[in-house]
Amino acid sequence: MQEARPQRIDQRSPAQLRGLSLTPDFTAAALGSVLIATGRTRVLCTASLEPRTPKWLAHGGWITAEYAMLPGATSPRGRRExxxxxxxxxxxxxxxLRAGVDLAKLVGPDGGLSIVCDCDVIEADGGTRTAAVTGAWVALEIALRKLVASDRLATHPGLGPVAAVSVGIVAPGGADGAEADPVAMLDLCYEEDSRAHVDLNVVMRGGRPGALSPDGRPGLVEVQGTGERGDFSRAQLDRMLDLAEAGIVELMAAQQAALNQVGV
Incomplete structure (x- = not known):
């Protein structure tokens, strides 16, 4: 008899991303923008040019980010500060984002350029930070392309796409409310994240055509992981990283599809 596959709250398989959409040029004022929706989590990401780089920066340009969750993104209402x-x-x-850009080349005719990426969570259902990274890279890429097109940058300074996803060890809930044995799951929603035995956030960078690593796989930029209910094994970590990498490859394909809609 074939063993039943663990069911998740939204009926996904353990290795399946939530429904994903990326809407580029969502706002007109910012140099680059995108609305990313993954499941019920939605984040507006914009990239704006700043007039100057930080005073401590001697050479090149700089990229920074700001993140906020709007009060109505959660229930009950959150605080604005x-x-x-x-x-x-x-x-x-x-x-x-800085891992995906050669900052030494982020220089215009008048010196180094500074770009700030704002990530505002409109609705939160888990994975807001990873969605923000994935969406902010698209907004940043649009901004960089526009700077090249307007001759504010001589060459595109990008090193490759950057995307992120959550993964964890979670016990699937049964129809009777009982929990099965914990398994590795990709792209956790809030309900899964809140009862995860292990919670991991993974950021990876891909390469541009002709500049990939020899095996063509993206490389790790950052891994944030915690055993929420004790420790976890090396084998479990490897399984989670494998899930994350496969999910990020899908996210990078979606990023490219979104950029294909932009006329720069």
Whole structure:
């Protein structure tokens, strides 16, 4: 008899991403923008040119990020002021985006350029930080292409796409409310994340055509992982990283499809 496949709250398989959409040029004011929706999580990501680089930066350009969850993104209503969690997440987003750009080449005719990527969560159902990274890279890429097209940049400084996804060890809930043995699951929604035995966020960078690693696989940029209910094994970590890599390959394909809609 074939063993039943663990069912998730939204009937996905353990290795399946949530429904994903990326809508580029979602706003007109920003140099680059995208609305990313993954499941019920929605994040508006914009990339804007700043007039100057940080004072401590001697050469090249700079990329930073800001992250906020709008009060109505959760129930009950959240608070508008920045929290320690928000600051930690925006540092993660900034580090991730800088890994995808040669900052030494982010220089225009008048010197280094600075770009700030704003990530505002409209609705939250888990994975807001990973969705923000994936969406912010698309907004940033649109901005960089426009800067090249307008001769503000001589060459495109991109090193490859950057995307992120959550993965965890979660016990599937049965029809009777009982939990089965924990298994590795990709792209956790809030309900899964809240009862995960292990929670992992993975950021990876791909390469541009002709510049991929020898095996063509994306490389790790950052891994954030915690055993929420004890420890976890090396084998479980390897399984989660395998799931994350496969999911990120899909995310990068979606990023490219979104960019194909943009006329730059």
């Amino acid at each position: 920045a929290s320690g969690r928000s600051k930690e997440i925006q540092r993660l987003i900034g580090r991730s």
